[in-house]
Amino acid sequence: MTQGQPILHVESLSKRFGGLVAVNNVSFQVLEHEVMGLIGPNGSGKSTTMNMISGALKPSSGAIILKGQDLTRKKPHEIARSGVSRTFQLVRILPELTVLENVIAGGVFGHARRWGKEVETFAAELLARVGLEGQSGKPVSALTYIDQKRLELARALASEPEVLLLDEWLAGLNPSELTVGIDLIASLRQEGRTIILVEHVMDAIRSLCDRCLVINSGARIAEGTPEDVLSDPEVIRAYLGDG
Ligand SMILES: Nc1ncnc2c1ncn2[C@@H]1O[C@H](COP(=O)(O)OP(=O)(O)OP(=O)(O)O)[C@@H](O)[C@H]1O
Secondary structure (H helix, E strand, O other), rough: OOOOOOOEEEEEEEEEEEOOOEEEEEEEEEEEOOOOEEEEOOOOHHHHHHHEEEEEEOOOEEEEEEOOOEEEOOOOOHHHHHEEEEEEEOOOOOOOOEHHHHHHHHHOOOOOOHHHHHHHHHHHHHHHHHOOOOOOOOOOHHHHHHHHHHHHHHHHHOOOOOEEEOOOOOOOOOOOHHHHHHHHHHHHHHOOOOOEOOOOOHHHHHOOOEEEEEEEEEEEEEEEEEEHHHOOOHHHHHHHOOO
């Protein structure tokens, strides 16, 4: 799908933990309908950046603007309402609710705020969309790992986000599940969703991202197509280490 206007502006974002600068003056924009990869070696500041965008962490300085709304000092539920939803590196679903109820929760508390029968129908459609048809009434404990990941994705989609944050959504999948997972994210891209993808799986980055921002030690070191950034000597050095 053709990419649109900038929808999310991240401006001079920094996060300090005591003496450690985890994210150092990082700026970028995300265009409507694009999948932007946020990549970099372990400990480079990717999760910290995602946590600031979703409100789990307060930035030390800088700004996060979604369609003209300043999200910088907002709480996580306010940011979700404003149109940012996410999945977590370690799946977080509500264990006491059924599969369907988990997705309904995403719809009721999310950006679109649907209610009643409407949210139920919508949640059931999303379950089918992510490959969980027929599993609605199950307790979440009955789901396999990949199905828990599908559920978390359905819940994030239920809020009808303007921007979807996928934080290592593919982590922990076996090779055949990985193919299924990449196809599922590819289908979201096809629909024109706007996504920030934090990912270590290079095949996924290559096939899914329209553009990548590379950070190392908290600072931006490259930006461009996956092909360009992954052949950039500075990026290769960052991934492989100085040795
Ligand atoms: N709550 C915290 N308190 C102190 N230091 C932290 C905290 N969270 C992250 N850090 C540090 O900030 C730096 C960036 O961490 P972050 O988790 O953002 O990296 P990452 O790129 O997501 O890594 P990975 O790919 O391993 O998930 C690391 O040095 C990490 O140890």
